Each structure stands twice: as C-alpha cells, then as structure tokens.
Amino acid sequence: MCLGIPGKVVSLDRKTDTAEVDFGGVKRTVSMQLCPDTKTGDYVLVHVGFAIQKLEKEDALITLELFREIGEKYVEPGKV
Amino acid sequence: MNRAKYETEAELTGKLVEALRSRGSENYTFMEVCGTHTVAIFRSGIRSILPENIRIISGPGCPVCVTPMREIDRAIYLAKKQGVVLATFGDLMRVPGSESSLLEARADGARLRIVLSPMDAVELAQQETSSTIVFFAVGFETTIAPIAVAVREAYRRKLGNFFVLPSLRRIPPAIETLLAGRESVIDGFILPGHVSVIIGTEPYEFISRDFKVPGVVTGFDPLDILQGLWMLLRLKLSGESRIEIQYRRAVSREGNVKALRVMHDVFRPTDSHWRGLGKIPASGLALRDKYSSMDARRHFDIPEMPDKKPSGCICGQILQGLKIPTQCKLFGSGCTPEHPVGPCMVSSEGSCSAFYRYAIRGEAT
C-alpha cells in the first residue's frame, strides 16, 4: 500500500499547489503540498495522488560505488 | 533504458549475486517490513538466487494485514448507518470482518466508495452535501502524510459532513516490539523505502543502537534489493550495527520535513492494536484536539466490539515472521485469493497472497 510511482513534473500550478505529472505517457494531476521545492522537469515519487519526494538522479553514482565495494573494476557505459 | 545501461545492470546483478554467494557462510535471517518489498522480492524471484545461508522473511509490513478485525467491524458498522457513505482504499473492501467484509455488507445497505487518494474523500464530502462521508483511513507513514493534508483541507473548507475513522500505524514501534518481545531471530532489517521517504532514518537508529541489529533502507527494483542485501551482509561480516541507506535517490536521514510537520500538526501518537503483535504503545495516531470534531469515533456512537480472529488463520504469527504461509493448514485449500479467510490472503501485498501467486514449491522458506 506504500507504493510510490516515479513521474516527471510537466507543469506546475502554484495557485492550487498541484502539478501535471507524466508517468511514461499517462498524465495525472498531483498535489504538490508535500513537495514544495519542486520545479518543472524534476522527477517525483507519487503516492495516493501526492508527490511525496523529489528524486535525485544519482543512480549512476551508486553503481560506481557499488562496483568499487564488491571489488570489481567499473567501466562506465560507452567508455570501454 | 539504453543498451549500455541495460548491460551494466545485468552485469551488476550477476556481480551482486556472486558477491552474496561468495562471502560469509553463517546463516542470516533478514526481515523486510514492507508489503511492496514482499511483492517485489517474490515477483523478481530473488529468493531463488540467494545462497542458502541468507533467508528473507516478511514482517508486519502490510497495513491491511495488521489492521485488527475489530477495526474492520467498526468501519462496516458505520457504512451501514443511515446517510453515511464510507470511503476507503480498494484494498480494504474484501478484508473479512467478523460477520462480513465491507463489500459483502453492501447487501445489507452499506454504502461504499473506493478512493485512490484521501483528497477524493474530501471532494466527495464537498459534492454530496446530503451524505455524511466517513473516510476509513488505513495506512503507514507514507499514506499518513497525504491523509494529514486532506484532513487539513477538509478543516479549511469547513466541511461539516466529513469524518475520519483513523486506523493509522507507525512502523518503528512495531520493529521495536518485534525485537524486544522474545529471543529475536532477526539478523538485519531491509527497511521500507517509501515509509522512510517520509520519516527518514533517524527513527530507526534505536535498532542498531539498542538491539545491535543493522538495517538498510532499500528501494524496490531487483537491483536495489540485491544491493540492500549486499549492504546488510557487509555490515554483518564487519560486525557493525548501523542504519544505512541504499535508496538514496529518495531517502535522507531527516526525511520529508514538510510532511512530518503536517503529520505532527494533525495527529498525535496514541496506543494502537496490531494484528499479531497486540497493543503497541504510541504506535498509532489520533486527531489532535483542533481536528477532533472530524473524529468518527467521537461523532458516532460506535458500540464496543470484541476483537475476533478468523478461526484457523495464523496471519498473526506470519506477520511476526514466526511462521510462513505454507505452514497454515488452510493455505491454498480453505483459503485462496478468491475465497480469503484472513487479511494476509486478501491484500495483494499480504504474505499469503504473495506466496500463493509466486511461490515455487519447496523454495518458499
């Protein structure tokens, strides 16, 4: 029941504190009351009609760190 | 996803599995406390690729499953009342009460409305002024924050026909009860990603400090889960008890400060009963005085109801990680998703339902 779906903020309506969020083609209006500092283009996690957190794009970094941890050489995609 | 990333992920999955298999031979039992993890772990088949010394068990992570039958009965009682429409999330509709489920109560005149957002219930109250809307509010912290916003909104709009029947629970006190209650078999926690988006990691720090058990806040992709397991294993191997965050793209130590503020404004801690775990001090939430006129339990005269349990159902023990669904005599015969006996089979995130849908015979330990 705590499922959060990531989506991209397409437009913001400051008056109603809502945003249009794109979930891979499907757009929904979402309350932004719990995520006040979000900008257009940001990715947010949405749960029961509310954005609950802005997502940081640090996946690549985690991957890099992880390779280091398990003692493997990491080759960045595209830079073989 | 581009090809390079795809290949990196596939490679990474392989490396992680290898790392999990090659380090450490002691037996470890890791518990997840989130229904979304229960389902993601089954769906991805992660159990089948783990080494034999690592076991994952499910704890009280499904809000529907931990709701005692009495609270379902209260919701049914209100739904049958003249003029009342009971609004709630779809997951609750088929949970057995002592005499019927909400859905079955419709035949006796119960009026129900499934909502996707707590704001839908507020809008319903605004539109249907001749009805009394009772929102049966079930959820953990992830859902509690949106519910708090909805309550504030109903207050701001001065809706006289909107009431809340709270059945809200906080995860950290349940973990404390699990660890303190008995000789615990839990070596580490896969902590819930989306509850932690709201509360951050500070509320879990007692787990490592007082019980010397590590925990890793983990995301929901198969790769997230494997990495979370690896981080837990690494903590076990080095003998460190810490709370770490794997799901860093969404979770910080302090959590969503705005959400916490709204929750604190609307709710105060109260004791709450959990199916399987009993009464846990300060694990539930009640409306603060400012909003108490919206409290359905104050407004309506709800009779005292005994807390019954479906006979033969061992959901309570499953929620504590003491038993697995296949140990229930009713599993798969008397109890199926089509004809559920207990909530762990009703909820799509319940252990019994996940076992039924995904488990491979013999693998499910």
Ligand code: SF4
């Ligand atoms: S299989 Fe059904 S009866 Fe048995 S524990 Fe699970 S929900 Fe309860």
